[in-house]
Amino acid sequence: MLELPDLTLSIVSHGQGDLIRHLLGDLRRLNLSGISVILTLNIPEDEGWLSEADDLPIRIIRNEQPLGFGANHNQAFACSTTDLFCVVNPDIRLPDDGLVRLSHYFADPRVAACAPLVVGSDGQVQDSARRFPNPVRLARRVLLRQREADYAPDAGTDVDWVAGMLVLFRREAFAQVRGFDERYFMYLEDADICRRLRSVGWRTFYQPSVVVVHDARRNSHRSLRHLRWHMRSMIRFLTGF
16 A cells, blocks of 8 residues: 555546546555545536445535536535645546655645646647746737747646646645635636745645646537636636636
């Protein structure tokens, strides 16, 4: 059994049991000690797949009404007690003991958040560690299609922000900034919390020697509703409104 500081994983399902059962299978295979799961069912779904996870310490929250990304994870945080709190997407896979290795970086008392290198199921590195958006950078990405990586995927470093596919947070830091800003229903709440953490002296650390796999859905590219959420979040991030 791999030793891990007490850690809570917060997973939110939007009818994504088929994905989450694989993630829970990874946890079972890795046999991590000190880990617990808070699973939020954001919408009603067939829960038959949960029978496969009877041996894992899982607390289930069933929402009466769907909540946004930040509100769901804040709710889970309020139910947790561990020193480390991990936000993880349903479509993440854990190939090895990366959670254990990420937890070691919290030995530095200034680190508030730590995240791994994220690769797609095709093996391509995803753009998960970035500099904060501003109008010039946004124009380059959207209009000029300049989307080169902001940070080299070969050395651990402090970064502006990390995408919320999988992020470990120090409990003290997360609580100090009151978690995610729930005015962001979806998108950019990860950039916002990293910016607020930095404003009060905390570090966000990116460690590409730890790798997780993410099967990105890219809903903002396919759904008008997700695109609207994305645009509203960007306006809020850039303007404060």
